[in-house]
Amino acid sequence: MEMGEVTEQGAEQVSMDMEDAVIRTENLSKTYKRWFRPGTCALNDLTITVPKGSIFGFLGPNGAGKTTTIKILMDLIKCTAGKAYVLGKPSYDVDVKAKIGFLPDSPAFSPQLTAYEFLNICAKLLRLPSEVRPGRIEEVLSDVKMADHARDKIGSFSRGMLQRVGVAQALLNKPELLILDEPLLGLDPFGRQEFKNIILSQRERGTSVFFSSHILSDVEEICDRIAILNKGRLLCTGRLDELLSANGATVTIAPGHDDILKDLITTASGTSRQPDGAWVLNFEHLESVKPRLDELAGSFPEAVKVSAGHEKLEDFFFRCLENDRSKAAMDDEAK
Numbered sequence: 001m002e003m004g005e006v007t008e009q010g011a012e013q014v015s016m017d018m019e020d021a022v023i024r025t026e027n028l029s030k031t032y033k034r035w036f037r038p039g040t041c042a043l044n045d046l047t048i049t050v051p052k053g054s055i056f057g058f059l060g061p062n063g064a065g066k067t068t069t070i071k072i073l074m075d076l077i078k079c080t081a082g083k084a085y086v087l088g089k090p091s092y093d094v095d096v097k098a099k100i101g102f103l104p105d106s107p108a109f110s111p112q113l114t115a116y117e118f119l120n121i122c123a124k125l126l127r128l129p130s131e132v133r134p135g136r137i138e139e140v141l142s143d144v145k146m147a148d149h150a151r152d153k154i155g156s157f158s159r160g161m162l163q164r165v166g167v168a169q170a171l172l173n174k175p176e177l178l179i180l181d182e183p184l185l186g187l188d189p190f191g192r193q194e195f196k197n198i199i200l201s202q203r204e205r206g207t208s209v210f211f212s213s214h215i216l217s218d219v220e221e222i223c224d225r226i227a228i229l230n231k232g233r234l235l236c237t238g239r240l241d242e243l244l245s246a247n248g249a250t251v252t253i254a255p256g257h258d259d260i261l262k263d264l265i266t267t268a269s270g271t272s273r274q275p276d277g278a279w280v281l282n283f284e285h286l287e288s289v290k291p292r293l294d295e296l297a298g299s300f301p302e303a304v305k306v307s308a309g310h311e312k313l314e315d316f317f318f319r320c321l322e323n324d325r326s327k328a329a330m331d332d333e334a335k
Contacts, residue, residue, distance in 0.1 A: 022208040023050035028082035042068040044232040057219040058212040060229035066212040101170030105181040111155025122169040140168040160191035180211035220313035235320045249286040253279040254303040
């Protein structure tokens with residue numbers, strides 16, 4: 001898939017009606033100004049749409065602009081140019097904040113407080129009625145599998161437990177939208193699985209989820225839409241299944257036809273031998289080998305089977321970054 005085709009899919013997404021989007025940005029830009037020095041452009045002309053009811057993965061390397069975008073959406077910083085809408089209103093709208101659950105990338109906790117005490121303070125800040133607070137706190141602690149640690153000091157918690165407490169506070173107000181900045185960072189595989197289950201359970205309750213992450217395998221597992229940024233610019237956005245489809249191919253060579261392999265195996269991204277002696281070859285880019293595959297399938301129709309394959313998100317991610325670097329290098333040479 002060429003980069004132009006990817007961005008066209010993203011353009012279709014942006015055309016959605018505003019009432020169908022929980023997040024929408026239009027040409028969003030942010031430059032951090034410095035005294036007597038050129039400013040740093042952290043975000044450049046970002047336009048994305050996050051549909052209601054989706055789990056949206058916001059991806060990019062360090063310094064891509066993910067946290068800057070989230071801070072603008074949460075009205076923690078102001079954009080330099082462009083617009084940001086959350087739940088159909090400008091991101092600075094006070095009423096919108098009551099409908100959002102937020103977990104920053106490095107949440108701070110008072111170690112001397114218990115989990116219950118911390119959440120009780122958060123509930124008061126959210127202005128939850130006093131008669132509602134105890135039941136709601138117990139409910140969110142149960143949701144994040146921390147009910148047994150309600151009276152334990154936060155200072156004794158592991159990284160995974162702290163993350164769960166952070167999510168619990170984000171759920172206190174029964175948000176329509178969860179915005180999570182690197183929620184899986186630092187968690188072990190078991191903790192990540194629990195966290196993914198929490199996110200999936202929230203979608204089942206009607207909550208939309210927008211989160212950034214570096215762990216691409218987890219994003220591929222639970223997200224239905226993604227956007228990829230690099231150096232503040234949007235590289236692609238769209239439905240995950242559409243972005244990863246129609247690129248690769250899986251070729252099965254029947255037992256006894258190993259001679260067919262010789263000019264294919266060197267270009268395959270992966271190979272495996274089946275118990276019956278058949279070979280399975282995976283190709284990331286179908287177009288590069290399609291003429292040869294068509295020729296082999298015509299000559300050996302009983303021995304060669306070609307089926308469409310899905311590219312892995314990790315491969316797609318790095319291909320997008322590499323294409324972006326190549327384009328930037330060509331632009332520099334043209335100057």
